Amino acid sequence: MLSFSKIKVVFIYIFFIFISLFAFLNLQNENNSVLNKKVNLGLDLQGGSYLLLEIDTEPLIKERIQSKVVPLKKLLNKNNFSYTNFSISSNKISFNFNDKDIKKFEKIFFSEKDNILNSYISKYNNFELDFKLVNDSVEIFFSKFGILNLNNLALSQSIEIVRRRIDDTGTKEPTILQRGDKRILVELPGIKDPERIKNLLGKTAQLNFRLVSDEKSEFGFDELISDKGEKLIVNKRIIFSGENLVDAQPRMDNQTNQPIVSFTLDRLGSQRFGKSTLNNVGKRIAIVLDNQIISAPSIREPITGGSGIISGDFSFQEATDLALLLRSGALPTPIEIVEERTVGPDLGQDSINSGTISLIIGFALVILFMIFKYRIFGLIANFALIANLLMLVGILTILEATLTLPGIAGIILTVGMAVDANVLIFERIKEELKTEKSLIHAFDSGYKRAKITVLDANITTLIAAVILFIFGSGPVKGFAVTLGIGILTTLYSAYFIARHLTSIIILNNKNERINL
Amino acid sequence: MIKQNLNFSSLFKKTGIFSMILFVTSLFLIFYKGLNYGIDFKGGTLIEIRIEDKNINISEIRSSFSKLQLGDVNIKEFGKKRDFLIKVEQKDNKNELIKLVKDNLNKDLQTEINFRRVENVGPKVSQELLESGLIAIALSLSAMLFYIWVRFEWQFSVGSIIALVHDVIITVGIFSLLSFEINLSIIAAVLTIVGYSMNDTVVIYDRIRENLSKYSKMNINEIANLSINETLSRTVITSVTTLLALLSIFILGGEILRGFSFAMILGVIVGTYSSIFVASPLLKYLKVTSKTMDKSEEKILP
Numbered sequence: 001m002l003s004f005s006k007i008k009v010v011f012i013y014i015f016f017i018f019i020s021l022f023a024f025l026n027l028q029n030e031n032n033s034v035l036n037k038k039v040n041l042g043l044d045l046q047g048g049s050y051l052l053l054e055i056d057t058e059p060l061i062k063e064r065i066q067s068k069v070v071p072l073k074k075l076l077n078k079n080n081f082s083y084t085n086f087s088i089s090s091n092k093i094s095f096n097f098n099d100k101d102i103k104k105f106e107k108i109f110f111s112e113k114d115n116i117l118n119s120y121i122s123k124y125n126n127f128e129l130d131f132k133l134v135n136d137s138v139e140i141f142f143s144k145f146g147i148l149n150l151n152n153l154a155l156s157q158s159i160e161i162v163r164r165r166i167d168d169t170g171t172k173e174p175t176i177l178q179r180g181d182k183r184i185l186v187e188l189p190g191i192k193d194p195e196r197i198k199n200l201l202g203k204t205a206q207l208n209f210r211l212v213s214d215e216k217s218e219f220g221f222d223e224l225i226s227d228k229g230e231k232l233i234v235n236k237r238i239i240f241s242g243e244n245l246v247d248a249q250p251r252m253d254n255q256t257n258q259p260i261v262s263f264t265l266d267r268l269g270s271q272r273f274g275k276s277t278l279n280n281v282g283k284r285i286a287i288v289l290d291n292q293i294i295s296a297p298s299i300r301e302p303i304t305g306g307s308g309i310i311s312g313d314f315s316f317q318e319a320t321d322l323a324l325l326l327r328s329g330a331l332p333t334p335i336e337i338v339e340e341r342t343v344g345p346d347l348g349q350d351s352i353n354s355g356t357i358s359l360i361i362g363f364a365l366v367i368l369f370m371i372f373k374y375r376i377f378g379l380i381a382n383f384a385l386i387a388n389l390l391m392l393v394g395i396l397t398i399l400e401a402t403l404t405l406p407g408i409a410g411i412i413l414t415v416g417m418a419v420d421a422n423v424l425i426f427e428r429i430k431e432e433l434k435t436e437k438s439l440i441h442a443f444d445s446g447y448k449r450a451k452i453t454v455l456d457a458n459i460t461t462l463i464a465a466v467i468l469f470i471f472g473s474g475p476v477k478g479f480a481v482t483l484g485i486g487i488l489t490t491l492y493s494a495y496f497i498a499r500h501l502t503s504i505i506i507l508n509n510k511n512e513r514i515n516l
Numbered sequence: 517m518i519k520q521n522l523n524f525s526s527l528f529k530k531t532g533i534f535s536m537i538l539f540v541t542s543l544f545l546i547f548y549k550g551l552n553y554g555i556d557f558k559g560g561t562l563i564e565i566r567i568e569d570k571n572i573n574i575s576e577i578r579s580s581f582s583k584l585q586l587g588d589v590n591i592k593e594f595g596k597k598r599d600f601l602i603k604v605e606q607k608d609n610k611n612e613l614i615k616l617v618k619d620n621l622n623k624d625l626q627t628e629i630n631f632r633r634v635e636n637v638g639p640k641v642s643q644e645l646l647e648s649g650l651i652a653i654a655l656s657l658s659a660m661l662f663y664i665w666v667r668f669e670w671q672f673s674v675g676s677i678i679a680l681v682h683d684v685i686i687t688v689g690i691f692s693l694l695s696f697e698i699n700l701s702i703i704a705a706v707l708t709i710v711g712y713s714m715n716d717t718v719v720i721y722d723r724i725r726e727n728l729s730k731y732s733k734m735n736i737n738e739i740a741n742l743s744i745n746e747t748l749s750r751t752v753i754t755s756v757t758t759l760l761a762l763l764s765i766f767i768l769g770g771e772i773l774r775g776f777s778f779a780m781i782l783g784v785i786v787g788t789y790s791s792i793f794v795a796s797p798l799l800k801y802l803k804v805t806s807k808t809m810d811k812s813e814e815k816i817l818p
Contacts, residue, residue, distance in 0.1 A: 044772075054640075193631070195618075337638075338637075338638040338641045339636065339641045340634065340635065340636040340637075341633075341635045342631075342633065342635070344630065344632045344633065346632065347632040351772060354768055354770035355770070357768050358767075358769040358773075361764045361768055362761040362763075362764030362765065363761075365760040365763075365764060366757045369756060369760060373753060405772055406773070409769065409776060412762075413708065413758070413780070415757075415761050416757045416760060416762065417712070417715075417761075419757050420754040420757075420758075423753045423757075424719065427747070427749055427750045427753075449726075452722060453719055456718045456719075456722060457715040457716075457718050457719055460660055460663065460715050460718055461708075463656060463659045463660060463711065464656050464707045464710050464711030465711070467652050467656045467659060468708075471648045471649070471652035471655070472652070472700075472703075472704060473645065473700065475700075475701070476700050476701060476703070476704045483708065
């Protein structure tokens with residue numbers, strides 16, 4: 001055990017130096033084009049904002065169920081089915097139906113060809129809609145897979161739009177990731193006040209232009225309160241919506257000197273806008289955003305150029321944000337911010353400072369204690385400890401891991417616990433020395449016997465770290481990473497580096513008594 | 517430095533009773549007094565502000581909040597630099613709350629306010645965080661149980677798990693007694709305590725296993741006593757270095773790490789105690805004898 005072959009020794013140190021060199025990459029200020037690896041600082045250290053968003057699919061399902069009414073009625077009428085008590089609720093359509101026809105209905109309902117009502121989702125090998133019989137009535141609702149499909153589409157679309165909105169604000173290096181099946185994680189490093197972004201993400205931004213009527217028409221209408229406080233009857237028919245916009249920009253109105261948003265429409269949108277304004281000169285048009293009227297100007301003349309303006313009582317910032325929302329498109333579902341954590345840059349810096357100081361002091365205390373307790377072997381344990389730290393930081397750099405404040409605590413804890421391996425070994429050697437006369441043998445069997453214990457003891461901590469990594473969130477994950485990697489580097493430094501250094505000392509002092 | 521012939525086994529009865537009392541008291545505290553969950557697990561809003569203006573005092577901040585009628589608001593001052601920690605308990609998750617509070621404070625205090633930290637956790641998320649924290653602790657205990665069962669005999673596995681549960685319950689009991697705030701980092705601390713305590717127990721168990729086959733004439737308590745003594749200086753040294761590192765974090769690591777390091781310090785002390793005074797004496801009651809090891813001699817080598 002004590003004799004190391006030369007190749008082994010060379011390999012041990014080359015590997016150590018190779019890993020450790022990465023640790024020094026963190027010292028470079030400028031971006032290195034060859035090796036641009038660094039430990040990333042977590043939001044709790046560099047400052048920034050963490051947001052967890054959750055999509056709410058209920059309104060979407062309601063809307064989709066409503067959109068099934070027309071094709072369903074068409075299908076029922078075409079096949080001469082008779083039905084009564086047709087009703088729609090938030091997640092199902094139900095109607096009374098003749099039992100005799102149910103077999104035929106089922107066949108049509110689940111036909112894969114030319115099905116105008118129920119589309120087949122090939123990804124899940126299932127239909128989006130399902131039905132069941134409750135007493136004499138048929139209930140039609142979205143199947144498990146239909147809901148899953150809607151949910152997944154809405155989530156991926158939402159991520160895309162969230163990204164567009166955040167990119168548009170000029171935030172540097174945002175992280176936008178899917179979390180689970182309903183959530184989006186957003187990390188905004190360096191953002192001190194996320195209120196503007198929260199505000200932008202909180203709006204679905206469904207814009208549409210609709211005519212204001214004088215009377216309640218039978219085609220459907222909404223009663224909305226205008227910006228000036230008057231109650232307006234707004235036609236349900238949409239002239240054009242946000243989807244038809246190709247661009248939107250904030251401007252200053254030359255005449256009123258008020259901020260406005262000017263927009264450009266695509267071909268379909270401009271045709272419809274032109275036709276509507278041509279036929280309804282003198283009437284008012286309601287500009288509705290998320291079911292609220294921004295403004296309801298009168299149509300003075302037909303607008304056929306495919307562009308227009310939205311005026312309202314905006315500040316310039318509000319006009320800028322509205323234009324941004326319109327450019328990025330509407331979210332398919334409302335989004336709720338279910339978790340928010342923001343750390344200001346000066347608290348981050350304070351955390352870095354106090355983390356570093358406690359690391360240095362903790363490290364110094366442990367080093368002094370080990371020298372006091374073990375003298376020359378304490379020095380070896382300390383060298384192993386330094387090697388351990390360098391390798392730990394080196395590996396974090398290679399992985400480009402994120403260092404958080406609990407992560408720094410993990411490093412300090414590693415410092416405290418890492419000496420354990422060497423202490424176990426040294427204490428074992430001490431015991432062996434009581435019965436064994438030969439120094440070399442005592443060291444040899446000390447290392448051998450302590451090995452099992454060292455492994456068992458470290459694996460238990462590794463288990464805790466792995467579980468923490470799987471279940472922990474955010475900064476706590478950073479703790480699990482440093483603790484876990486710390487155990488691996490501890491084993492390496494104790495069993496290769498410290499053991500080799502010990503062997504050198506033993507072999508050079510074969511005949512003297514060694515003071516442990 | 518350390519005498520290695522202390523008679524631990526003579527204390528086993530007394531410490532057993534002591535541990536039982538602590539354990540039952542802790543359970544009682546946890547169930548009747550409950551735990552002081554932070555916003556991570558209860559939901560709500562936490563705001564840390566720094567106001568350098570010396571004319572502003574805590575009562576002005578209080579009165580600014582009382583106008584908003586947010587229900588339970590807890591404000592405390594800490595640190596040298598006039599930092600204030602504000603906790604708003606609010607059941608429904610309102611995204612506008614933070615903006616409302618910020619605007620209101622700016623308007624009322626008329627001074628520069630540095631918002632250093634703002635956290636808002638909705639009720640759904642806090643429930644999930646609590647659940648996953650508890651699952652993580654349960655899972656780590658089972659993983660340890662399994663590992664020790666594979667590496668040792670089942671008696672050791674049961675003994676070490678009882679010791680671990682003892683540690684976790686007593687540590688959490690002390691949190692309850694002190695109304696210590698439980699947040700995400702405390703879960704991390706508890707898991708690390710589980711790892712540390714297990715580590716400590718394994719070292720003594722390893723030695724007990726070795727001595728069981730070496731001295732077949734001794735009874736288990738004698739063997740436990742011998743093994744504890746043989747590993748005592750390692751136990752002390754490792755606890756000391758770990759505690760040195762933790763103390764350094766506790767004193768110098770700042771407000772955010774203070775709870776975490778305090779929990780760890782507590783855990784290291786309880787964990788070290790339990791390896792000697794809970795895990796080892798239990799082996800007698802689990803009927804471990806030198807015969808237990810006979811059939812598994814080969815297991816000792818990895």
